[in-house]
Amino acid sequence: MTAIRYSRLAGALMLCAASAALAAEPVQLQMYYPIAVGGKVSHTVDALVADFEKVHPEIAIQPVYTGDYATTVTKALTAFRGGNAPQLAVIGDIEAYSLIDADAIVAASDLATGDEGKQWLDSFYPAFLRRIDGKVWGVPFQRSTVVMYWNKQAFARAGLDADTPPANWQQVVDFAKKLTLKDASGVSQWGIEIPSTPNGYWNFQGLSATNGGRLDNGKGTAVYFDTPGNVATLQWLTDLGEKAAVSPKGAIAWATTPQDFISGKTAMMVTTTGNLTNVRDNAKFPFGVAMLPEKTQRGSPTGGGNLYIFKSATPAQQQAAMRFIRWVTAPEQAARWSIATGYVATSPAAWETPAMKTYVQAVPQALVAREQLKYAQPELSTYNSVQIQDALNHAVEAAVTLRKTPAEALAEAQKQADRLLKNYQ
DSSP: OHHHHHHHHHHHHHHHHHHHHHHHSOEEEEEEEOOOSSSOHHHHHHHHHHHHHHHOTTEEEEEEEOOSHHHHHHHHHHHHHTTOOOSEEEEEGGGHHHHHHTTOEEOHHHHSOHHHHHHHHTTSOGGGOOEETTEEOSEEEEEEEEEEEEEHHHHHHTTSOTTOOOOBHHHHHHHHHHHOEEETTEEEEBSOBOOOBTTHHHHHHHHHHHTTOOSBOSSSSOBOTTOHHHHHHHHHHHHHHHTSOOSOSSOOBTTTHHHHHHTTSBSEEEEEGGGHHHHHHHOSSOEEEEOOOBSSSOOEEEEEEEEEEETTSOHHHHHHHHHHHHHHTSHHHHHHHHHHHOOOOSSHHHHTSHHHHHHHHHOTTHHHHHHHGGGEEOOOOOTTHHHHHHHHHHHHHHHHTTSSOHHHHHHHHHHHHHHHHGGGO
């Protein structure tokens, strides 16, 4: 009997030890992350994750770097349909409708409940919060707007005021003509570069916004690509290279434009605020950052990615993912992220941290994107978003390469989008 009791006691102790070991195992999270802009973003993400795990050893996060935004959402939805989705991902704000349509994500506002949860979500800039069916689905993190960078040294050499960027479309052309330099081998410095491939739709939306345009109805169910104003906008973009000859002819690559600016191949460029740190670290000349020049008004789309939690995650994983989201978007971490990358700190409280106040004293260019938020509109977002973005991307590229007129290109994109959205109207 004693042996039997001893055996039972030993078995119970082993079971308790196994249970304790199991309880000590951290909750495992996989996080898909898009790396698509200049700078060492992945190193910053790795550092943030490591610091979070130090204070939350009960949670382990594996970042998986998945390419650009379009590739990331495609990989995430493919993994979800295959039963192998990440628990957490940074995906473009514009993909919210497609993620909801696939029943792939849980609303952040369903996990951050009560008055405290609502207060937390309301602490972000309203321009970064996309509410669909009364819910907030993604939490703002890697967010941006479209801005203009200019080389102050090049301005001074051209006889322009180094501290005064072009304020409107006509000045863009006038300034760019003075800034375009030629030598025996051709153009040594372009006046301006506005990327038009592979994701030309975003810069095009920025120009459209400054001409009083909008690209969608704000409900994900209709687009307005081929309006007269948008045709005129795409014609102006095309004319920068073809008629004014102040920009390279044809398509301009998104990825190489920042390097062209840093190396002095272009005196002005239009791109994301997310390139600010890249330019600041590598440019050998003083530079400025400005809101987009206007045609009829100020304007810019917001851009970038939100943190989303996948519905297939276990309740424990969803709560762990929310704990990480609350930590990484807190003012101190949001400030750290913004300083390291150039993306916009997503809450007013982040700008009040000592680190951010010190930063903007040294880098006042960082304030431009924040101030532009008051004029910003949500980035183009619809159901079937990837296909519709592609349709507009192809239209922009077809126009600037002269394969189609702006009117023809946008009309075709409109037709494709109408077909893709028919079932949602």
